[in-house]
Amino acid sequence: MKAVITNPKATGCLELGEVADPRADSHEAVIAVTAFSLNRGELRRAEAAAPGTQIGWDLVGLVKTAARDGSGPAQGARVVGFSRRMQGWAQYVALPTVDFAVIPDAVSECDAATLPVAGLTALYALERCERLLGSRVLVTGASGGVGYFACQLGRLMGAQVTAQLRRPDFEDLVRATGVDDVVISPDGAGLESHGKFRAIIDGVGGQVLSRLLSRLDERGRAILYGVSGGPETALAVRELMFTGDGRIEGFYLYRETEIEAAAKGLGRLLHLLADGRLTTHVPVTENWATIGATAARLIGRDFAGKAVLTI
Ligand SMILES: NC(=O)c1ccc[n+]([C@@H]2O[C@H](COP(=O)([O-])OP(=O)(O)OC[C@H]3O[C@@H](n4cnc5c(N)ncnc54)[C@H](OP(=O)(O)O)[C@@H]3O)[C@@H](O)[C@H]2O)c1
CATH class of the missing domain: 3.40.50.720 (NAD(P)-binding Rossmann-like Domain)
Incomplete structure (x- = not known):
């Protein structure tokens, strides 16, 4: 499958490349990713990663194969998730069902894609x-x-x-x-x-x-x-x-999502988005072929808010 991978010589140190399809454990669903948002933290990590490393925390998509243990939503559900393994910017990702939530009908995929790292960090930092x-x-x-x-x-x-x-x-x-x-x-x-x-x-x-x-x-x-x-x-x-x-x-989001699973925090934020109490700001929406250039723009603080790339 295609995925975003690191290349120190590419613009923004990122490019599209070929990687092996994900293998799901019994508590994991396979998600066909349709879009993702970028975060400063993972882009900084990408700059220092070995060439060919997959990255990406935030993603939205459709459940392609539900988890074998019966947890999580059924095939076809529209979901937003946090890839703790940083493998979310790919055509497919295997995610534990505790790390993603179903997107309500009233919320767009683009808005949902902005939530995992940025929204959960803001929520859990305040709740401390x-x-x-x-x-x-x-x-x-x-x-x-x-x-x-x-x-x-x-x-x-x-x-x-x-x-x-x-x-x-x-x-x-x-x-x-x-x-x-x-x-x-x-x-x-x-x-x-x-x-x-x-x-x-x-x-x-x-x-x-x-x-x-x-x-x-x-x-x-x-x-x-x-x-x-x-x-x-x-x-x-x-x-x-x-x-x-x-x-x-x-504060470290990985630690916070051990205290409350990302699925729960995302569910709470999605609820606020659905009833209009929370809004997103997404000035940049592009195809994921622009990953390197968009990453460079984010690191250069060319825009405020979030960038969402579609697959
Ligand atoms: N610990 C965790 O678990 C965790 C979770 C999420 C994020 N983070 C980290 O938190 C930071 C912010 O993340 P983000 O996604 O919100 O980043 P972001 O979208 O790039 O926003 C960065 C913010 O910092 C400001 N800024 C940048 N450079 C600055 C400077 N030299 N002096 C003063 N202000 C400056 C920017 O202002 P302008 O708009 O004027 O450029 C902007 O408001 C990053 O370091 C990220 O790695 C950590």
């Missing part, structure tokens, strides 16, 4: 935090795949959301999520005057994060899920110390 109703939440990198969902989900959880972004071009997009406040600042400068936060959902790291740790309230939690702005940060120990109970927590 306590007492959000009426509390203040800061979302950094609000124009990114995860940040865009975190702004909306924070509002849905009853929080007052402040969004940080670095470029004014994406302000309208972020404001449309219903956030209460927007701070445009590439390095986080200016956030000092925006009070303290119960939760900081951070995908930027670097300089932005070093300024933020003094912004936690006495029970605040900083959930660190990404390093788009740099993997190292100076820690304001004194400021953190005086919060009393402020915490910095690492």
